[in-house]
Amino acid sequence: RTAMTTPVTYVIIHHTAGAACSSQSSCITQVKNIQNYHMNSNTWCDVGYSFLVGEDGNVYEGRGWTSVGAHAPNYNSDSIGISVMGTFTNINPNTAAQNAVKNLISCGVTKGYIKSAYILKGHRNVSATECPGNTFYNTIKTWPRFQA
Ligand SMILES: [Zn+2]
Secondary structure, three states: EHHHHHHHHEEEEEOOOOOOOOOHHHHHHHHHHHHHHHHHHHHOOOOOOOEEEEOOOEEEEOOOOOOOOOOOOOOOEEEEEEEEEOOOOOOOOOOHHHHHHHHHHHHHOOOOOOOEEEEEEEEOOOOOOOOOOOHHHHHHHOOOOEOO
């Protein structure tokens, strides 16, 4: 993994476009499946996201605060990539997952890993992708510091 210079400017929101999970055990299984896919099929050194969030309300660490992720080309070295597990094209992540994302961002700012004047974006704002799903994208547009 490559060390990342912090604090970063961007927070990029994703969905995994896979199955949702609502218990800690099913979310751990999901994280491991995604990690295996990124490492075996994509031949990356680790799961691409900085963090993953489940509808169990927990945050799962991927590359974490201080390693460069593989989730948004051109933005990886100056961003934290947070992916909510599930497909949010027609539904939103539940309140527990949304709150976990917001708390994680606040935590990153407090700890000095994210600039207090950070810019929030959806993956689709920086790459040709549907991610993080239409419904969830419309929600994050209303969150603080969002800029398309
Ligand atoms: Zn994405």
